[in-house]
Amino acid sequence: xxxxxxxxxxxxxxxxxxxxxxxxxxxxxxxxxxxxxxxxxxxxxxxxxxxxxxxxxxxxxxxxxxxxxxxxxxxxxxxxxxxxxxxxxxxxxxx
Amino acid sequence: xxxxxxxxxxxxxxxxxxxxxxxxxxxxxxxxxxxxxxxxxxxxxxxxxxxxxxxxxxxxxxxxxxxxxxxxxxxxxxxxxxxxxxxxxxxxxxxxxxxxxxxxxxxxxxxxxxxxxxxxxxxxxxxxxxxxxxxxxxxxxxxxxxxxxxxxxxxxxxxxxxxxxxxxxxxxxxxxxxxxxxxxxxxxxxxxxxxxxxxxxxxxxxxxxxxxxxxxxxxxxxxxxxxxxxxxxxxxx
Numbered sequence: 001x002x003x004x005x006x007x008x009x010x011x012x013x014x015x016x017x018x019x020x021x022x023x024x025x026x027x028x029x030x031x032x033x034x035x036x037x038x039x040x041x042x043x044x045x046x047x048x049x050x051x052x053x054x055x056x057x058x059x060x061x062x063x064x065x066x067x068x069x070x071x072x073x074x075x076x077x078x079x080x081x082x083x084x085x086x087x088x089x090x091x092x093x094x095x
Numbered sequence: 096x097x098x099x100x101x102x103x104x105x106x107x108x109x110x111x112x113x114x115x116x117x118x119x120x121x122x123x124x125x126x127x128x129x130x131x132x133x134x135x136x137x138x139x140x141x142x143x144x145x146x147x148x149x150x151x152x153x154x155x156x157x158x159x160x161x162x163x164x165x166x167x168x169x170x171x172x173x174x175x176x177x178x179x180x181x182x183x184x185x186x187x188x189x190x191x192x193x194x195x196x197x198x199x200x201x202x203x204x205x206x207x208x209x210x211x212x213x214x215x216x217x218x219x220x221x222x223x224x225x226x227x228x229x230x231x232x233x234x235x236x237x238x239x240x241x242x243x244x245x246x247x248x249x250x251x252x253x254x255x256x257x258x259x260x261x262x263x264x265x266x267x268x269x270x271x272x273x274x275x276x277x278x279x280x281x282x283x284x285x286x287x288x289x290x291x292x293x294x295x296x297x298x299x300x301x302x303x304x305x306x307x308x309x310x311x312x313x314x315x316x317x318x319x320x321x322x323x324x325x326x327x328x329x330x331x332x
Contacts, residue, residue: 004193014183018176021316025172028321034160036324037149040317047313055186055306057299062121068128072135079136083143087150 005060013054020047107293120296127300131307138266138311145259145318148252158243158252164323165230165242166260169330170221171320174214175312181210182309185278189302192295197288200298204282207305211275218268222261224332232257260319267315270308277301 024043053059058069113119148155188203229237238250281301290298
């Protein structure tokens with residue numbers, strides 16, 4: 001790393017993470033039914049992005065590190081896309 | 096922050112198979128990311144399995160939603176804050192290493208380990224609370240429980256959700272324990288003055304592992320705890 005991220009940035013990211021956590025927990029007390037999962041995942045993606053980009057320094061890292069992190073996401077993508085293209089296109093029945 | 100007991104940077108320790116120190120540092124960071132990619136897939140497979148059941152039929156989907164609303168969201172939320180704080184302290188430990196502040200390095204690393212341990216203690220309390228609440232599949236579970244029957248949730252499918260809950264949080268806890276051990280080892284080495292602005296990669300890559308464990312929890316929270324409606328009156332320890 002050629003430059004050091006100031007400590008203030010970490011604290012700001014942390015406060016954003018706490019705020020998002022408070023929101024996502026608060027929302028779980030509403031009656032959203034099936035939407036709970038999607039709302040929660042949306043919050044989760046935002047929080048994860050903050051942790052990966054700032055705490056894990058990816059935002060200030062070289063292209064190779066971006067590639068490494070992106071590759072992990074890509075493989076996860078293969079897992080999820082192939083699995084769900086099967087399950088989501090089945091005829092839903094009770095069994 | 097007043098710099099206390101700053102360490103002078105020693106010469107960069109370049110291994111013979113690298114051209115320069117920057118290449119070595121990048122390779123070491125890349126190596127940790129390669130490992131984290133395998134970890135993404137281990138946990139990813141479990142997430143995929145959970146979702147597959149929810150897609151399979153509305154019976155599974157509904158049972159999972161109802162069961163999720165019965166997990167201890169109070170402890171789950173507190174644990175999330177604990178883990179996020181530990182990520183902050185870990186990031187600050189890396190920062191202290193970059194700026195050569197040895198006693199701050201040690202302090203932040205010890206705090207990170209302590210917060211990780213606090214998470215484990217709360218998890219143990221939570222598992223006991225789940226036991227008291229008849230939420231343990233097969234061993235302590237009541238299929239005729241009003242919570243399931245009144246909500247139209249199939250008890251067998253509720254038990255499957257609970258299995259996902261214990262196995263996923265259990266695997267996460269194993270990873271966290273390893274992380275606590277690593278951070279304590281770092282704190283010991285940092286106290287001996289092993290890390291300075293030239294030799295910081297061990298702290299950095301351990302930080303990557305720690306943040307990854309935090310990211311896993313960030314996703315465990317919504318799919319396990321927040322997938323169903325909670326009620327303020329049900330909050331308890």
